[in-house]
Amino acid sequence: MQLPDGFATKYRALLGSEADAFLATFDEPATTGFRLNPLRPDPTNVALDLQAPISYSQWGYYGKVAGNAIDHVSGYVYSQEPSAQIVGAVANAQPGLRVLDLCAAPGGKSTHLASTMAGQGLLVSNEINAGRARVLSSNLERFGVTNAIVTNNDPDTLAQAWPETFDMILVDAPCSGEGMFRKDHDAVQYWTPTYNAECATRQREILAATVKMLAPGGTLVYSTCTFAPEEDEQIIAWLLQQTDLQVVPLDHQGPLQPAHPEWADGNPAIAGAGRLWPQSHRGEGHFVARLQRPGTLPAHVAGRNRLQLPTRDQQTLWQEFADATLTDGAITGTLAVFGNYLYALPADLPNLKGVRVIHPGLQLGEFKKRRFVPSHSLATALPPATFKTVVALTDDEYPRYRHGETVRRAEPSGRHFVLVTNRGKGFALGHLVNGTVKNLLPKGLRV
Numbered sequence: 001m002q003l004p005d006g007f008a009t010k011y012r013a014l015l016g017s018e019a020d021a022f023l024a025t026f027d028e029p030a031t032t033g034f035r036l037n038p039l040r041p042d043p044t045n046v047a048l049d050l051q052a053p054i055s056y057s058q059w060g061y062y063g064k065v066a067g068n069a070i071d072h073v074s075g076y077v078y079s080q081e082p083s084a085q086i087v088g089a090v091a092n093a094q095p096g097l098r099v100l101d102l103c104a105a106p107g108g109k110s111t112h113l114a115s116t117m118a119g120q121g122l123l124v125s126n127e128i129n130a131g132r133a134r135v136l137s138s139n140l141e142r143f144g145v146t147n148a149i150v151t152n153n154d155p156d157t158l159a160q161a162w163p164e165t166f167d168m169i170l171v172d173a174p175c176s177g178e179g180m181f182r183k184d185h186d187a188v189q190y191w192t193p194t195y196n197a198e199c200a201t202r203q204r205e206i207l208a209a210t211v212k213m214l215a216p217g218g219t220l221v222y223s224t225c226t227f228a229p230e231e232d233e234q235i236i237a238w239l240l241q242q243t244d245l246q247v248v249p250l251d252h253q254g255p256l257q258p259a260h261p262e263w264a265d266g267n268p269a270i271a272g273a274g275r276l277w278p279q280s281h282r283g284e285g286h287f288v289a290r291l292q293r294p295g296t297l298p299a300h301v302a303g304r305n306r307l308q309l310p311t312r313d314q315q316t317l318w319q320e321f322a323d324a325t326l327t328d329g330a331i332t333g334t335l336a337v338f339g340n341y342l343y344a345l346p347a348d349l350p351n352l353k354g355v356r357v358i359h360p361g362l363q364l365g366e367f368k369k370r371r372f373v374p375s376h377s378l379a380t381a382l383p384p385a386t387f388k389t390v391v392a393l394t395d396d397e398y399p400r401y402r403h404g405e406t407v408r409r410a411e412p413s414g415r416h417f418v419l420v421t422n423r424g425k426g427f428a429l430g431h432l433v434n435g436t437v438k439n440l441l442p443k444g445l446r447v
Protein backbone atom coordinates (compact mmCIF):
# COMPACT_ATOMS: atom_id res chain seq x y z
CA MET A 1 0.00 0.00 0.00
CA GLN A 2 1.16 3.52 -0.77
CA LEU A 3 1.23 5.12 2.70
CA PRO A 4 0.79 8.92 3.02
CA ASP A 5 3.91 11.11 3.07
CA GLY A 6 5.23 11.48 6.60
CA PHE A 7 3.34 8.46 7.99
CA ALA A 8 6.21 5.96 7.88
CA THR A 9 8.74 8.50 9.20
CA LYS A 10 6.50 9.28 12.16
CA TYR A 11 6.00 5.64 13.15
CA ARG A 12 9.67 4.77 12.61
CA ALA A 13 10.52 7.44 15.19
CA LEU A 14 7.89 6.15 17.63
CA LEU A 15 8.29 2.40 17.22
CA GLY A 16 12.02 2.00 16.56
CA SER A 17 12.91 -1.64 15.90
CA GLU A 18 9.23 -2.64 15.71
CA ALA A 19 8.48 -0.18 12.92
CA ASP A 20 9.36 -2.51 10.03
CA ALA A 21 6.92 -5.15 11.25
CA PHE A 22 4.22 -2.49 11.83
CA LEU A 23 4.64 -0.90 8.40
CA ALA A 24 4.70 -4.32 6.70
CA THR A 25 1.17 -5.04 7.98
CA PHE A 26 -0.23 -2.44 5.57
CA ASP A 27 0.56 -4.84 2.71
CA GLU A 28 -1.40 -7.66 4.35
CA PRO A 29 -5.13 -8.23 3.73
CA ALA A 30 -7.58 -6.78 6.28
CA THR A 31 -8.87 -9.10 9.01
CA THR A 32 -12.58 -9.81 9.41
CA GLY A 33 -14.65 -11.03 12.32
CA PHE A 34 -18.14 -11.29 13.75
CA ARG A 35 -19.90 -11.59 17.08
CA LEU A 36 -22.69 -14.00 17.96
CA ASN A 37 -25.84 -12.58 19.51
CA PRO A 38 -26.37 -13.71 23.13
CA LEU A 39 -29.82 -12.09 23.09
CA ARG A 40 -30.97 -15.05 20.96
CA PRO A 41 -32.19 -18.19 22.74
CA ASP A 42 -29.71 -20.35 20.78
CA PRO A 43 -26.77 -18.04 19.91
CA THR A 44 -24.42 -20.68 18.50
CA ASN A 45 -27.06 -22.04 16.10
CA VAL A 46 -25.34 -20.48 13.06
CA ALA A 47 -23.98 -21.89 9.82
CA LEU A 48 -20.57 -20.34 10.43
CA ASP A 49 -17.21 -21.75 11.35
CA LEU A 50 -16.72 -21.21 15.10
CA GLN A 51 -13.24 -22.77 15.20
CA ALA A 52 -11.37 -19.47 15.60
CA PRO A 53 -12.57 -17.53 18.65
CA ILE A 54 -11.19 -14.05 19.36
CA SER A 55 -9.43 -14.46 22.72
CA TYR A 56 -10.55 -11.15 24.27
CA SER A 57 -14.12 -11.08 22.96
CA GLN A 58 -16.66 -13.38 24.60
CA TRP A 59 -18.86 -13.88 21.51
CA GLY A 60 -16.27 -12.99 18.89
CA TYR A 61 -14.86 -15.12 16.07
CA TYR A 62 -12.58 -14.61 13.10
CA GLY A 63 -14.38 -15.07 9.80
CA LYS A 64 -16.63 -13.40 7.30
CA VAL A 65 -20.41 -13.29 7.23
CA ALA A 66 -22.29 -12.94 3.94
CA GLY A 67 -24.70 -9.99 4.11
CA ASN A 68 -27.53 -12.05 2.61
CA ALA A 69 -27.07 -15.08 4.87
CA ILE A 70 -29.96 -15.80 7.21
CA ASP A 71 -27.57 -15.61 10.19
CA HIS A 72 -26.92 -11.96 9.37
CA VAL A 73 -30.41 -10.97 8.23
CA SER A 74 -32.03 -12.47 11.35
CA GLY A 75 -29.55 -10.72 13.67
CA TYR A 76 -27.86 -13.88 14.91
CA VAL A 77 -24.47 -12.31 14.11
CA TYR A 78 -22.96 -8.84 13.76
CA SER A 79 -19.95 -8.37 11.49
CA GLN A 80 -17.26 -6.49 13.37
CA GLU A 81 -13.54 -6.21 12.80
CA PRO A 82 -11.74 -8.24 15.53
CA SER A 83 -9.79 -5.38 17.21
CA ALA A 84 -12.95 -3.28 17.50
CA GLN A 85 -14.38 -6.03 19.71
CA ILE A 86 -11.94 -5.10 22.49
CA VAL A 87 -14.05 -2.02 23.24
CA GLY A 88 -17.28 -3.81 24.21
CA ALA A 89 -15.20 -6.32 26.15
CA VAL A 90 -13.45 -3.56 28.14
CA ALA A 91 -16.75 -1.71 28.71
CA ASN A 92 -18.52 -4.91 29.84
CA ALA A 93 -21.66 -2.84 30.51
CA GLN A 94 -23.66 -4.60 33.20
CA PRO A 95 -27.41 -5.26 33.20
CA GLY A 96 -29.34 -2.44 34.86
CA LEU A 97 -26.91 0.38 34.06
CA ARG A 98 -27.82 3.58 32.23
CA VAL A 99 -25.34 3.64 29.36
CA LEU A 100 -24.71 6.26 26.67
CA ASP A 101 -22.92 5.31 23.45
CA LEU A 102 -22.21 8.83 22.21
CA CYS A 103 -20.73 8.18 18.74
CA ALA A 104 -22.65 5.04 17.97
CA ALA A 105 -23.27 4.52 14.23
CA PRO A 106 -23.34 2.08 12.59
CA GLY A 107 -23.75 0.15 15.84
CA GLY A 108 -20.90 -2.33 16.31
CA LYS A 109 -20.14 -1.20 19.84
CA SER A 110 -23.80 -0.52 20.71
CA THR A 111 -24.83 -4.07 19.83
CA HIS A 112 -21.91 -5.29 21.94
CA LEU A 113 -22.98 -3.10 24.91
CA ALA A 114 -26.53 -4.44 24.50
CA SER A 115 -25.14 -7.99 24.55
CA THR A 116 -23.53 -7.65 27.97
CA MET A 117 -26.53 -5.66 29.29
CA ALA A 118 -28.74 -8.66 28.42
CA GLY A 119 -31.86 -6.56 27.87
CA GLN A 120 -31.75 -4.88 31.30
CA GLY A 121 -31.04 -1.21 31.95
CA LEU A 122 -31.10 1.55 29.37
CA LEU A 123 -28.82 2.00 26.38
CA VAL A 124 -28.92 5.41 24.70
CA SER A 125 -27.27 5.11 21.28
CA ASN A 126 -26.54 8.54 19.87
CA GLU A 127 -25.25 9.51 16.45
CA ILE A 128 -24.68 13.07 15.25
CA ASN A 129 -25.21 12.27 11.55
CA ALA A 130 -28.91 11.76 10.72
CA GLY A 131 -28.36 9.27 7.88
CA ARG A 132 -25.97 7.20 9.98
CA ALA A 133 -28.42 7.36 12.92
CA ARG A 134 -31.05 5.64 10.74
CA VAL A 135 -28.57 2.86 9.88
CA LEU A 136 -27.82 2.55 13.61
CA SER A 137 -31.54 2.18 14.36
CA SER A 138 -31.94 -0.51 11.78
CA ASN A 139 -28.89 -2.44 13.04
CA LEU A 140 -30.15 -2.34 16.65
CA GLU A 141 -33.55 -3.49 15.41
CA ARG A 142 -31.98 -6.39 13.47
CA PHE A 143 -29.95 -7.42 16.55
CA GLY A 144 -33.17 -7.49 18.59
CA VAL A 145 -32.17 -4.82 21.12
CA THR A 146 -35.30 -3.79 23.04
CA ASN A 147 -33.80 -1.67 25.84
CA ALA A 148 -32.29 1.05 23.63
CA ILE A 149 -33.34 4.43 22.34
CA VAL A 150 -31.60 6.11 19.40
CA THR A 151 -30.94 9.85 19.46
CA ASN A 152 -29.49 12.18 16.83
CA ASN A 153 -27.73 15.04 18.57
CA ASP A 154 -24.41 16.77 18.97
CA PRO A 155 -22.66 16.12 22.29
CA ASP A 156 -23.17 19.69 23.63
CA THR A 157 -26.96 19.45 23.23
CA LEU A 158 -26.99 16.17 25.11
CA ALA A 159 -24.75 17.58 27.85
CA GLN A 160 -27.31 20.35 28.43
CA ALA A 161 -30.19 17.87 28.63
CA TRP A 162 -28.44 15.18 30.65
CA PRO A 163 -26.11 16.48 33.41
CA GLU A 164 -24.53 13.65 35.46
CA THR A 165 -27.03 11.18 34.04
CA PHE A 166 -25.09 8.09 32.92
CA ASP A 167 -23.39 5.28 34.79
CA MET A 168 -21.26 4.54 31.74
CA ILE A 169 -20.44 6.48 28.59
CA LEU A 170 -18.62 5.10 25.58
CA VAL A 171 -16.88 7.56 23.29
CA ASP A 172 -15.74 5.60 20.25
CA ALA A 173 -14.38 8.78 18.80
CA PRO A 174 -14.32 9.99 15.21
CA CYS A 175 -10.61 9.71 14.48
CA SER A 176 -8.02 9.66 11.72
CA GLY A 177 -8.73 5.95 11.23
CA GLU A 178 -5.16 4.76 10.66
CA GLY A 179 -6.37 1.32 11.70
CA MET A 180 -8.80 1.46 8.78
CA PHE A 181 -6.13 1.99 6.10
CA ARG A 182 -6.27 -1.68 4.99
CA LYS A 183 -10.07 -1.70 4.78
CA ASP A 184 -10.82 1.82 3.63
CA HIS A 185 -8.54 3.54 1.15
CA ASP A 186 -10.36 6.87 1.72
CA ALA A 187 -8.84 6.96 5.19
CA VAL A 188 -5.39 7.00 3.53
CA GLN A 189 -6.36 9.96 1.32
CA TYR A 190 -7.42 12.12 4.30
CA TRP A 191 -4.19 11.68 6.23
CA THR A 192 -1.75 14.59 6.41
CA PRO A 193 0.90 15.29 9.07
CA THR A 194 -1.52 17.74 10.75
CA TYR A 195 -4.67 15.60 10.51
CA ASN A 196 -4.12 13.85 13.87
CA ALA A 197 -4.00 17.19 15.71
CA GLU A 198 -7.22 18.31 13.97
CA CYS A 199 -8.96 15.09 15.05
CA ALA A 200 -7.62 15.54 18.60
CA THR A 201 -9.24 18.99 18.82
CA ARG A 202 -12.62 17.47 17.96
CA GLN A 203 -12.07 14.60 20.40
CA ARG A 204 -11.36 17.05 23.25
CA GLU A 205 -14.56 18.97 22.39
CA ILE A 206 -16.60 15.74 22.45
CA LEU A 207 -15.03 14.65 25.74
CA ALA A 208 -15.58 18.04 27.42
CA ALA A 209 -19.31 17.51 26.83
CA THR A 210 -19.10 13.82 27.78
CA VAL A 211 -17.61 14.43 31.20
CA LYS A 212 -20.61 16.64 32.11
CA MET A 213 -22.97 13.70 31.47
CA LEU A 214 -21.09 11.18 33.60
CA ALA A 215 -22.57 10.46 37.05
CA PRO A 216 -20.26 10.41 40.09
CA GLY A 217 -18.70 6.95 40.17
CA GLY A 218 -19.47 6.58 36.47
CA THR A 219 -17.20 4.97 33.88
CA LEU A 220 -15.94 6.53 30.67
CA VAL A 221 -14.63 4.21 27.96
CA TYR A 222 -12.67 6.04 25.27
CA SER A 223 -11.54 4.32 22.09
CA THR A 224 -10.19 5.02 18.61
CA CYS A 225 -9.15 2.94 15.63
CA THR A 226 -6.03 5.01 15.12
CA PHE A 227 -2.40 4.62 16.21
CA ALA A 228 -1.70 8.34 16.63
CA PRO A 229 -0.58 9.30 20.17
CA GLU A 230 -2.21 12.74 19.63
CA GLU A 231 -5.62 11.01 19.55
CA ASP A 232 -4.83 8.27 22.06
CA GLU A 233 -2.34 8.71 24.94
CA GLN A 234 -2.35 12.52 24.65
CA ILE A 235 -6.15 12.59 24.95
CA ILE A 236 -5.98 10.50 28.12
CA ALA A 237 -3.25 12.82 29.46
CA TRP A 238 -5.53 15.79 28.74
CA LEU A 239 -8.48 14.11 30.53
CA LEU A 240 -6.31 13.42 33.59
CA GLN A 241 -5.11 17.03 33.64
CA GLN A 242 -8.53 18.64 33.08
CA THR A 243 -10.93 16.43 35.03
CA ASP A 244 -11.17 14.32 38.17
CA LEU A 245 -11.28 11.10 36.12
CA GLN A 246 -8.84 8.33 36.96
CA VAL A 247 -7.57 5.57 34.69
CA VAL A 248 -8.77 2.10 35.63
CA PRO A 249 -5.85 -0.09 34.52
CA LEU A 250 -6.82 -2.72 31.95
CA ASP A 251 -5.85 -6.34 32.23
CA HIS A 252 -2.98 -6.44 29.73
CA GLN A 253 -3.43 -10.10 28.95
CA GLY A 254 -2.85 -11.67 25.57
CA PRO A 255 -2.46 -9.20 22.73
CA LEU A 256 -3.63 -6.09 24.65
CA GLN A 257 -0.46 -4.07 25.30
CA PRO A 258 -0.03 -1.17 27.73
CA ALA A 259 -0.35 2.32 26.26
CA HIS A 260 2.69 4.60 26.12
CA PRO A 261 2.92 7.40 28.73
CA GLU A 262 6.15 8.57 27.05
CA TRP A 263 4.13 9.47 23.93
CA ALA A 264 2.13 11.95 26.06
CA ASP A 265 3.12 13.84 29.25
CA GLY A 266 4.78 10.89 30.95
CA ASN A 267 1.96 10.33 33.50
CA PRO A 268 2.46 6.63 34.37
CA ALA A 269 -1.31 6.13 34.83
CA ILE A 270 -1.67 6.33 31.04
CA ALA A 271 -0.03 2.90 30.73
CA GLY A 272 -3.27 1.48 32.15
CA ALA A 273 -4.93 2.12 28.79
CA GLY A 274 -4.41 -0.47 26.08
CA ARG A 275 -3.42 -0.94 22.48
CA LEU A 276 -3.93 -3.74 20.02
CA TRP A 277 -1.27 -3.64 17.31
CA PRO A 278 -1.62 -5.28 13.88
CA GLN A 279 1.99 -6.54 13.93
CA SER A 280 1.40 -8.56 17.09
CA HIS A 281 -2.17 -9.78 16.73
CA ARG A 282 -4.76 -10.69 14.06
CA GLY A 283 -6.71 -7.45 13.73
CA GLU A 284 -6.58 -3.91 12.40
CA GLY A 285 -5.49 -2.29 15.69
CA HIS A 286 -7.30 -0.26 18.35
CA PHE A 287 -6.77 2.01 21.35
CA VAL A 288 -8.98 1.75 24.43
CA ALA A 289 -9.02 3.32 27.89
CA ARG A 290 -11.32 2.92 30.87
CA LEU A 291 -11.62 5.84 33.28
CA GLN A 292 -13.74 6.44 36.34
CA ARG A 293 -15.15 9.46 38.13
CA PRO A 294 -14.63 9.32 41.89
CA GLY A 295 -17.78 8.82 43.95
CA THR A 296 -20.66 6.42 44.17
CA LEU A 297 -23.23 5.91 41.46
CA PRO A 298 -26.42 7.72 42.54
CA ALA A 299 -29.92 6.30 42.06
CA HIS A 300 -31.31 7.05 38.60
CA VAL A 301 -33.59 10.06 38.41
CA ALA A 302 -36.64 9.23 36.26
CA GLY A 303 -37.36 11.67 33.44
CA ARG A 304 -40.58 13.65 33.74
CA ASN A 305 -41.60 12.97 30.18
CA ARG A 306 -45.02 13.89 28.87
CA LEU A 307 -45.72 10.78 26.85
CA GLN A 308 -48.59 10.43 24.42
CA LEU A 309 -50.36 7.31 25.57
CA PRO A 310 -52.47 5.34 23.04
CA THR A 311 -56.09 6.49 22.77
CA ARG A 312 -58.80 3.99 23.63
CA ASP A 313 -59.30 3.20 19.91
CA GLN A 314 -55.57 2.75 19.39
CA GLN A 315 -55.34 0.56 22.46
CA THR A 316 -58.15 -1.62 21.05
CA LEU A 317 -56.47 -1.92 17.64
CA TRP A 318 -53.16 -2.89 19.24
CA GLN A 319 -54.78 -5.38 21.60
CA GLU A 320 -56.69 -7.06 18.75
CA PHE A 321 -53.42 -7.46 16.85
CA ALA A 322 -51.49 -8.69 19.91
CA ASP A 323 -54.21 -11.19 20.92
CA ALA A 324 -54.38 -12.65 17.41
CA THR A 325 -50.63 -12.70 16.74
CA LEU A 326 -48.55 -12.92 19.92
CA THR A 327 -48.49 -15.04 23.04
CA ASP A 328 -49.40 -13.38 26.35
CA GLY A 329 -46.67 -11.20 27.86
CA ALA A 330 -44.64 -10.97 24.64
CA ILE A 331 -44.46 -7.18 24.95
CA THR A 332 -43.49 -5.43 28.16
CA GLY A 333 -42.83 -1.78 28.96
CA THR A 334 -44.86 1.39 28.70
CA LEU A 335 -46.68 1.81 25.40
CA ALA A 336 -46.53 5.31 23.91
CA VAL A 337 -47.38 6.89 20.57
CA PHE A 338 -44.87 8.98 18.59
CA GLY A 339 -46.43 10.38 15.42
CA ASN A 340 -48.55 7.46 14.18
CA TYR A 341 -46.22 4.83 15.58
CA LEU A 342 -46.68 2.75 18.71
CA TYR A 343 -43.58 1.96 20.75
CA ALA A 344 -42.75 -0.12 23.82
CA LEU A 345 -40.44 2.18 25.76
CA PRO A 346 -37.50 0.90 27.76
CA ALA A 347 -37.60 1.50 31.51
CA ASP A 348 -35.57 4.24 33.19
CA LEU A 349 -35.76 6.88 30.46
CA PRO A 350 -34.11 10.17 31.41
CA ASN A 351 -35.68 13.50 30.55
CA LEU A 352 -36.15 13.65 26.77
CA LYS A 353 -36.90 17.38 26.55
CA GLY A 354 -34.59 19.09 24.06
CA VAL A 355 -33.33 15.76 22.68
CA ARG A 356 -33.97 14.57 19.13
CA VAL A 357 -35.14 10.99 19.64
CA ILE A 358 -35.48 9.07 16.40
CA HIS A 359 -36.22 5.67 17.91
CA PRO A 360 -37.70 5.66 21.43
CA GLY A 361 -37.64 1.90 21.98
CA LEU A 362 -39.15 -1.13 20.27
CA GLN A 363 -41.35 -0.01 17.38
CA LEU A 364 -44.50 -2.12 17.47
CA GLY A 365 -46.42 -0.75 14.51
CA GLU A 366 -48.26 2.08 12.84
CA PHE A 367 -51.85 3.25 13.18
CA LYS A 368 -53.32 3.77 9.72
CA LYS A 369 -56.91 5.05 9.80
CA ARG A 370 -58.70 2.16 11.51
CA ARG A 371 -55.95 -0.40 11.09
CA PHE A 372 -52.84 -1.39 13.01
CA VAL A 373 -49.90 -2.35 10.77
CA PRO A 374 -47.14 -4.19 12.66
CA SER A 375 -43.52 -3.07 12.31
CA HIS A 376 -40.74 -5.16 10.86
CA SER A 377 -38.79 -4.82 14.15
CA LEU A 378 -41.09 -7.37 15.80
CA ALA A 379 -39.69 -10.06 13.51
CA THR A 380 -36.15 -9.75 14.85
CA ALA A 381 -36.91 -8.51 18.39
CA LEU A 382 -39.21 -11.33 19.50
CA PRO A 383 -38.32 -15.04 19.67
CA PRO A 384 -40.26 -17.20 17.19
CA ALA A 385 -42.00 -18.91 20.14
CA THR A 386 -43.86 -15.65 20.92
CA PHE A 387 -45.70 -15.75 17.55
CA LYS A 388 -48.91 -17.77 17.31
CA THR A 389 -48.34 -18.50 13.62
CA VAL A 390 -44.95 -19.11 12.05
CA VAL A 391 -44.32 -19.72 8.36
CA ALA A 392 -41.04 -21.62 7.92
CA LEU A 393 -39.39 -21.07 4.55
CA THR A 394 -37.18 -23.59 2.81
CA ASP A 395 -33.69 -22.52 1.69
CA ASP A 396 -35.16 -22.16 -1.84
CA GLU A 397 -38.00 -19.94 -0.68
CA TYR A 398 -35.80 -17.71 1.52
CA PRO A 399 -34.04 -15.72 -1.25
CA ARG A 400 -37.35 -15.33 -3.10
CA TYR A 401 -39.05 -13.87 -0.02
CA ARG A 402 -36.11 -11.51 0.48
CA HIS A 403 -36.69 -10.43 -3.10
CA GLY A 404 -40.25 -9.46 -2.20
CA GLU A 405 -42.19 -12.45 -3.55
CA THR A 406 -45.18 -14.07 -1.82
CA VAL A 407 -45.30 -17.73 -0.75
CA ARG A 408 -48.28 -20.08 -0.52
CA ARG A 409 -49.37 -21.97 2.60
CA ALA A 410 -52.69 -23.80 2.78
CA GLU A 411 -52.79 -23.73 6.61
CA PRO A 412 -54.06 -22.05 8.67
CA SER A 413 -57.07 -20.64 6.87
CA GLY A 414 -58.28 -17.09 7.41
CA ARG A 415 -56.18 -13.94 7.90
CA HIS A 416 -53.14 -13.89 10.20
CA PHE A 417 -50.04 -11.80 10.69
CA VAL A 418 -47.22 -14.35 10.79
CA LEU A 419 -43.54 -14.55 11.59
CA VAL A 420 -41.54 -15.74 8.59
CA THR A 421 -38.50 -17.85 9.43
CA ASN A 422 -35.72 -19.70 7.68
CA ARG A 423 -33.74 -22.34 9.59
CA GLY A 424 -35.79 -21.45 12.68
CA LYS A 425 -34.76 -17.76 12.62
CA GLY A 426 -37.28 -14.97 12.33
CA PHE A 427 -36.37 -12.36 9.72
CA ALA A 428 -39.63 -10.87 8.40
CA LEU A 429 -43.35 -10.57 8.94
CA GLY A 430 -46.00 -11.71 6.51
CA HIS A 431 -49.76 -11.46 6.20
CA LEU A 432 -51.34 -14.82 5.48
CA VAL A 433 -54.59 -14.24 3.61
CA ASN A 434 -56.48 -17.15 2.06
CA GLY A 435 -53.38 -19.27 1.53
CA THR A 436 -51.02 -16.51 0.33
CA VAL A 437 -48.35 -15.02 2.60
CA LYS A 438 -48.16 -11.38 1.54
CA ASN A 439 -44.63 -10.08 1.89
CA LEU A 440 -44.21 -7.43 4.62
CA LEU A 441 -40.43 -7.13 4.33
CA PRO A 442 -39.70 -3.37 4.09
CA LYS A 443 -38.69 -2.37 0.56
CA GLY A 444 -35.29 -1.15 1.78
CA LEU A 445 -34.45 -4.64 3.07
CA ARG A 446 -35.37 -6.48 -0.14
CA VAL A 447 -32.62 -7.72 -2.42
Ligand SMILES: C[S@@+](CC[C@H](N)C(=O)[O-])C[C@H]1O[C@@H](n2cnc3c(N)ncnc32)[C@H](O)[C@@H]1O
Pocket residue numbers: 102103104105106107108109110127128129132154155172173174175202206
Ligand atom coordinates in the same frame (compact mmCIF):
# COMPACT_ATOMS: atom_id res chain seq x y z
C1 LIG B 1 -15.66 5.58 14.93
S1 LIG B 1 -17.23 6.05 14.40
C2 LIG B 1 -18.28 5.15 15.48
C3 LIG B 1 -18.37 3.69 15.21
C4 LIG B 1 -19.36 3.00 16.12
N1 LIG B 1 -19.06 3.24 17.52
C5 LIG B 1 -19.44 1.52 15.88
O1 LIG B 1 -18.85 0.75 16.62
O2 LIG B 1 -20.14 1.10 14.94
C6 LIG B 1 -17.39 7.68 15.01
C7 LIG B 1 -18.76 8.30 14.87
O3 LIG B 1 -18.69 9.62 15.41
C8 LIG B 1 -19.53 10.46 14.66
N2 LIG B 1 -19.09 11.86 14.82
C9 LIG B 1 -18.46 12.65 13.93
N3 LIG B 1 -18.25 13.87 14.43
C10 LIG B 1 -18.79 13.89 15.66
C11 LIG B 1 -18.92 14.88 16.68
N4 LIG B 1 -18.42 16.10 16.52
N5 LIG B 1 -19.56 14.53 17.80
C12 LIG B 1 -20.06 13.29 17.98
N6 LIG B 1 -19.96 12.31 17.05
C13 LIG B 1 -19.33 12.60 15.92
C14 LIG B 1 -19.42 9.94 13.23
O4 LIG B 1 -20.55 10.29 12.47
C15 LIG B 1 -19.25 8.44 13.43
O5 LIG B 1 -20.47 7.77 13.27
